[in-house]
Amino acid sequence: MTEYILCLALFCIGLYCVLRKRNIIKIIIGLGIMEYAVNLFFVLVGYKTGGRAPILAKDQVVSNMVDPIPQALVLTSIVIGLAVTALIVAIAIRLFERYGTFDITKIRRLKG
Amino acid sequence: MKKSDKGMTLIVKTITRLTVGLILLYGIYIVLHGHISPGGGFAGGVIIALSFIHLMLAFGKEFALKKLSQAAASLLENLGALMFLGIALAGLTGGYFFLNFFINKGKPFTLFSAGIIPLCNIAICLKVGAGLFAIFAALILFDSSQENK
């Protein structure tokens, strides 16, 4: 249970970072932290005490493996995270070019 | 030593020259063994892309882009994606989309097994490696155009 609560704490740190920080690079880092907290939680869900990595070896028995599905899913979600991060970083660089600042409170031409 | 003006110091360049080929080979190894051991198209593709990024960091962007230009990277990326889709569509010959249609369905601990999975790994590796390199190159090029202003 402790590790799940730690995951939740990590998630909350990421959320705090997204909501509270002004620098857009820090917001992107916050998004990364949130995503990794979820990924970590997902991997932990598939763990069982004393389980081995789900790789077929000569002395491996299936009943002794951890659940491989969350690992495959987390790999997918990491790839998605990579794409999102790359896109947001590209947008952030462009934003810096247009506004000359990374401060989110000064980037506000849209209102209404 | 006009050429060494770009990029990092001599030490870094020498080490890079020695290691970059090994990194590339290791990436290819990870891709080709992906179906029987940990690894696969994504991990291997990332390692291959990292070898090019390594070159770019050590020798400057011109050197790396001469090896693999952005247009070539985007071409490879598209070819990888289309190859993956093509393999998936080839499964329709057996009646199902994405069917593992090769006869050899995979024996544990054998390199040439697992039907279409090694082919899929190669396609993913092309897509991921070229894509990651293109992303990095795009960010680098954009940044330097900023400095020139």
Place this chain on the structure above:
Amino acid sequence: MTVLSFYVVIPLGGAFLISLLGKRIKSSGDILANLSTFSLLVFSLYSIKLVFINKVLVYNVGGWVAPIGICMVLDGLSSFMLVTVNLVSFLVTLYSISYMERYTDKAKFYTLFMLMLAGMNGIIITGDLFNLFVFLEIASIASYALVAFGTEAEELEASFKYAVIGSVASSLILLGIAILYSYTSTLNMADISSVLSGKPQSILVNFVLVIFLTGFAIKAALVPFHAWLPDAHPSAPAPISAMLSGVLIKVLGVYAICRIFFNIIAASHKAFFILVVLGLISMIVGAFLAIAQNDIKRMFAYSSISQIGYIIFALGIGTPLAIFGGLFHLFNHAVFKSTLFLTSGAIEYSVNTRDLRKLGGLSSRLPITGYTGLLGSMSISGIPPLGGFWSKLVIIFAALQAGHFIFATIAVLVSVITLAYYLKFQSYAFFGKLDEALIKIKEVPLTMRLSMITLGLICAISGLLCVPAFKPFLQSAVSVLLSGNAYKDAVFNALIR
């Protein structure tokens, strides 16, 4: 059966082919994109026939049988959503041929557009919860990039906001999937449903429900979570605004909420009441904020929030009539909102401004745009013979029938406010005196006119969907939602067949 995979394969293949050929062969992007969206439209119309014959179709990807492998499920609701999405997307690609000439890289636009379409079709057709997440992310990432397509300051700002809020939503959805997987140890939607119905009511399921509701409500822009929409939708190029407002928020938000609330986790009445309240708030807030806008597209964006409120409100009531009304309104809204956004794009194309205060008397110069705008506005504000009137009428009747008298009154009042701000749009843009500066403007090119006229005509006749001859199309979608938990039995039976 194989046709089920084509809904994803065609747009994906189209995307990569366009990106490969688009730069090398001129206008190959236009041809490929239109061909693939047209074939998708044909296939989705064919899916109506398939659903009539077999009710539910299941396709095992790669020959793996469902609880182990990923399956694709085509039922009444999927078929209904597919027709809506692909109809709008075909007309939008037709429109983009001329409109996107103003931007530099058309091939990239089509690539991203097709990826977004692949994501949306994937969400609709898939029968696997994690696969739904993957397709949702494909559609979302493509839409973040499309919002920033013009790379002007405002567009980048809107895209950044959208991307950050959207990523938070995606994290929440993934968290929900993780918890649900840990509880049921399966990812197949039908299988999850059967495992859940075998277990006693648990607080965990309610927790998952709340997480999913938050995530998908952000994607659907229901009111407490709507902050990104009024920035993101107006900033995109007009065809993309039409896609985003017309179908994307419905597929990513409303469809996913429907599937999860009705079919996977058969939610309790309390959970549905949350939907009713969220819908009501969205309805009211969206309408009031829309009145104050002077930017055309921004007004339409707020109006989208308000209309999505209607749909969610109707689905939350949950009686057969209300669900019928909600889905009917969903179809109507997809059609008239894309008509309106394309109209605003046509105005922007010829006048180069979106500010209502600078416009006036355009109907003499842009007659066709004027008529389609009028049809769209009349339909959305519920003028009798047009589609929007019937769907709103059904929703209000359903609310009365379920005993929600106050809510029904609010729905009527919001409809009046809707009429008010669309009258504002009409009078500022199309009626009144023509400005001196605007005397030289010309009507938009042929393909743009063609797609706007088609959409306008569909607006005018979409009321026919509640006529007995066409009713089964909607009714099959309604019956899927009404069957609730029986979804799993239908899927398993289709598997055995």
